[in-house]
Amino acid sequence: MTGQVETRVRYAETDQMGRAHHSHYIIWCEMGRTALMREHGASYSELEERGVMLPVTRVEIEYRVPLVYDEAVRIETRIRSVRSRSVTFEYEVYRSEDEVQVARATTTLVCMDEEGKTRRMPEDVLEALRAAAA
């Protein structure tokens, strides 16, 4: 199953090349990921209240087509794989106007406790992620 979010390139997200700066795509992917997780009953805020942290440990991103100010973008997020201690998401970023794919990314997150030690994900979170991946 896919989570979808839409956003627009903010003026503050442009750089002097007149494009959306590449660092912001990482944040748009995060919007997609957190929306997907929320839809499947595993919201970040709730996880953190339970002492479960999911920091990003790896990002790969490929930029294909530049985006300019005010263009609408759609981020499609999928879960590529779920392990007991980590989860990998993949993202496709589309320019809404013409459905051109402008970027692709993957990120891996590792489950940690409040002291920063790797831990097994709680069973309900694992199940939610596996359901989302199916």
Add this chain to the structure above:
Amino acid sequence: MTGQVETRVRYAETDQMGRAHHSHYIIWCEMGRTALMREHGASYSELEERGVMLPVTRVEIEYRVPLVYDEAVRIETRIRSVRSRSVTFEYEVYRSEDEVQVARATTTLVCMDEEGKTRRMPEDVLEALRAAAA
């Protein structure tokens, strides 16, 4: 007494007008303020560990001269006034190369506990701020 910090306009801080976007100055002021407080023995991290929060409740900023990519800027921070529950800082931002003043700002912060209730600042913090203001 004055706290001074220096930074350079990062490429990611430019916008499509080819200037440093105005939102980043707020963050540079924060760098100046936290440096000043640290120098006077009232570091943000330590305050927060003690359950003392200092959220910003008011910002005023005047932009006089635009900054471009890679220009060095110096932020001079002073404490304008200290009250038992709030503190007001003022900032002057200079372009290092020619000492031109490019912006001026003031911010007010209110002391709160972890539940977000206004509270009196701890005595040692009040003293540190008053010493810094002198």
Add this chain to the structure above:
Amino acid sequence: MTGQVETRVRYAETDQMGRAHHSHYIIWCEMGRTALMREHGASYSELEERGVMLPVTRVEIEYRVPLVYDEAVRIETRIRSVRSRSVTFEYEVYRSEDEVQVARATTTLVCMDEEGKTRRMPEDVLEALRAAAA
């Protein structure tokens, strides 16, 4: 007339106090302002293509209630005053869930040419802004 935009507090916009960092409100206000201008036929991109720049020269913002991750916010933007060379906007930021006003701001923008010299706004832009202000 009022321009309205909605956004959600992004995870990347939180800080270690667990709140939306105060610098991001400036960017949300910009979203409201640029949307209002676009609705009235004066889009930033078009203005800049015509050599008309509208840098922000003054910001005042008052933070009343903190926002946390994932809360929806609505920004209402109005034009307070229009002059031949400058325009002042005012903003009210609401937490969508309960309509609590969380922040208020004003910003002033000055019309400049590509060399950074103050100039009179083009007639059509002045008219658009005055119509928007009415």
Add this chain to the structure above:
Amino acid sequence: MTGQVETRVRYAETDQMGRAHHSHYIIWCEMGRTALMREHGASYSELEERGVMLPVTRVEIEYRVPLVYDEAVRIETRIRSVRSRSVTFEYEVYRSEDEVQVARATTTLVCMDEEGKTRRMPEDVLEALRAAAA
């Protein structure tokens, strides 16, 4: 040859996990890359004035150890490979206090003209990058 830059985790760069948000590392790497290029006589600003754009087309980053507010970090940048139309940089990010490596990254940039068409890098830029890579 290596370019080195230092920065400190800004308060605004923290997130509600109490760590430096992962998106900012991308910007620190950019600081390292632009400093390295400047040292070798190929400053971004000058390139762009000549109509030579170097947008980032690929980022890979691995986060090993979290960083907290106010920690000093050092970014070491090297050129991994230079081609006539693209260049790949690699980065090591260290926590200054104890020299722990906290992240590693690579980015690829492609040379484009002002219309966004891939083009060969100017000879002097190629030479500067090859010298920097040696």
